[in-house]
Each structure stands twice: as C-alpha cells, then as structure tokens.
Amino acid sequence: MSYEEKNTWAFGAIAPVGYVVYLVLAYLAGSGPLDAETYVWPMVWAIVGAITAGILAGIVIGMAGARRVDRRDKEIGWLGSRVGNSFIATGGVAALILCFVEAPHVYIANALYLCFVLAAMLQAATKLAAYQRGF
C-alpha cells in the first residue's frame, strides 16, 4: 500500500470519528449539536482535533515507509476531489438556502460541517475504490 493510499485510509477514518466526537461533546456541553448556546466549542474542538489527527497520521505514516507520491496518486487525488467537491457545493447551497429563510446560525453551521464530513468520506471512498479496483 502506497503512502498516499495509507493517508487516504486515515483521512477517511478521521472525518467520521471527528463528527462522532463532535456529537458526543455537543451532548456533554448542552442538549446536542442543535443547541445554539453550546454547539460552537464542540465543533471547533472536533474540527481542530480532526485536522491535528490528520497531520499526525501523515507524519506517522511517512515515518513508517517511503513518502513517494507519483502521477497515479495525483490523478486519483484529483478524481477524489472532484467527487468530494460535490458535497462541498451541496453544503454551500444548503447554507445559502438556510440564510434565505433566516434560519438560526446553528443550523447553518451544522449543515456546513455535516457536508464537509460527508465530502471527506466520499472523497476517501472514491480514492480507495480507485486504488483497489483500478483507475
């Protein structure tokens, strides 16, 4: 398994774990992710934690083996980004619509974060399918 493929596994695992951590923290801090009084810091910690975990995973995976990234890795990365970006756009549209109807900011933030997580998972799944089945 190449460096990039291992990184993709880590990336794909960290995103949903980060979201679960967010839900747990949100319920510990208040009445859940839609509690406008308490949702901010659980979300901030979950996002910062996921980014940190991703960086650490990359460092650990890099220390364990060769870090060569070639054209195939880049092409698979582009494919994953194209597919994952569909959910980024969906999150943007959802946020716009929520703004239009003057929804509470907690709904907008949660819609955006959920779409970021889904985009990350879809991107990782697409890349792993390309690595395993062919590209």
Added chain:
Amino acid sequence: MVRPTRVANRIRLLRFSAGEMTQAELADRIGVTRQTIIAIEQGKYSPSLEMAFQIAHVFGVGLGDVFSYAQEENHR
C-alpha cells in the same frame, strides 16, 4: 465509476527477460511507486504517454512492444 484500463502490457515478461528486474527496481528507474507498477501490470492503471515511453526506454524496446490496446481490432 472506476473502470480498469483496456491497455494490456508485457511488463512482467520484459522484467524477467531483463535479468528478473523487480517491480521496485523498475519503479525506481522511472520515479514512481512500486504500487503503480503493480497497478499497470495488472491492467488497473493506464500510464501517461510519458510514463509509457519511460518504461519502454528502460527495457530498450519500442512502445508497441510493451503496450497494446485490447479493443484496437474493433476500431479498424
């Protein structure tokens, strides 16, 4: 969504003809990962034209001696 390539190749045969060259050795010669060589050999990845020329150059043969297109008869 993801479809393996129709490009067939003789890299495995050429490696053995070239003193049983390993996949890792070939990968190092053309600057890619060993996993990419494995994917090309298994027909799971269609290399760029530049990479295809590099592979052919390593074995000292022409591009057509390394790669062929499985459906090419249908297009004639």
